[in-house]
Amino acid sequence: MKRTFTGLLGLALLMTGVNAMAQSDLDVFPLGTTTMLYNVTAEDMTESQILELTVTAYGEDRYTVRMVTEQTGKEDELATGFGFIFGSAQVSSGGGHDADFSSLNALMDQRDRLQEGQDYLLPGGGSFESIVGTEIAGVWCLEGTLVDVDDETSRMTIAFALTHPVYISPRIVAEELRDDVWTETFRMELIEYTHVEGEG
Numbered sequence: 719m720k721r722t723f724t725g726l727l728g729l730a731l732l733m734t735g736v737n738a739m740a741q742s743d744l745d746v747f748p749l750g751t752t753t754m755l756y757n758v759t760a761e762d763m764t765e766s767q768i769l770e771l772t773v774t775a776y777g778e779d780r781y782t783v784r785m786v787t788e789q790t791g792k793e794d795e796l797a798t799g800f801g802f803i804f805g806s807a808q809v810s811s812g813g814g815h816d817a818d819f820s821s822l823n824a825l826m827d828q829r830d831r832l833q834e835g836q837d838y839l840l841p842g843g844g845s846f847e848s849i850v851g852t853e854i855a856g857v858w859c860l861e862g863t864l865v866d867v868d869d870e871t872s873r874m875t876i877a878f879a880l881t882h883p884v885y886i887s888p889r890i891v892a893e894e895l896r897d898d899v900w901t902e903t904f905r906m907e908l909i910e911y912t913h914v915e916g917e918g
Contacts, residue, residue, distance in 0.1 A: 742883035744783075747775045748913065754884055755910035761903050765790045769906070771885050783885070829878040832860050843867045846876075854888040855908040857881055861889060871895040882911060 751774045758767040767789035774782040825838065825846055832838070837847040849862035854877060861877035877889040888908040893900045 742879070742885065744773065744775070744781045745779070746883045747773045747781070748883075748915070749775050749777055750914050750916040751775075752883065752913045753911070754886070754908055756886065756906055757909045758906045759904070761901075763789070763791060769886075773883075773885055826878065829860065829880065832862075832878065834860065838862075840864075852877065854879075855911045857884065857888050857908065857911055859888050873900070882913075884908065884911075 751772060754771045754773075756769040756771070758769055767787060770784075770786045770788075772782075772784040774784070776782075825832070825840070832846075832849060834849050834851050836849055837845055838849075839845050844864065844866045846862045846864055849860055852859055852861050857879050858881040859877040859879050861875060864874040864876055866872065872892070872894050874893070875889065875891040876887050879888050886906070890904070890906045891902060892904040893902050895901075
């Protein structure tokens with residue numbers, strides 16, 4: 719049950735990019751179409767899931783956001799993988815478990831001020847630690863680990879894009895501590911980023 723919840727939570731967190739985890743406001747996307755392709759894996763999925771997210775900016779404060787997901791698997795895997803709902807700052811897995819990621823909003827708003835090698839305390843407890851610079855699909859990011867003081871058996875690595883507008887974090891990795899070993903339970907990673915100029 720815990721592993722299933724972790725997969726659901728990861729997928730739900732992925733979808734919060736539409737609201738809480740949105741790293742860029744729509745008005746920073748350049749005219750034309752920006753396409754972000756993500757690979758999603760979870761320990762309870764036999765095959766990875768593909769998420770394609772497209773933002774088309776037409777000008778005059780008009781946009782189209784398009785999301786397409788694709789997954790191959792057994793019926794119960796598909797039902798689980800797409801069984802998420804999302805909200806402004808809270809994620810519900812569909813299994814009665816909720817997780818609040820509102821403390822990350824402060825980091826996203828100030829991500830240009832984050833520095834490699836620094837640790838940052840978050841509102842409400844917890845911290846964002848071990849920050850390093852990394853390039854993901856051609857997008858320069860600062861990536862760190864979200865540590866929850868109330869749960870020392872789980873952690874989440876999140877990358878903040880600095881050089882390109884993205885609608886969802888370029889990388890989100892969830893891990894659980896099992897028998898003193900960190901085990902990856904969920905990964906969502908940007909694998910392709912393209913922009914076609916124009917008026918949408």
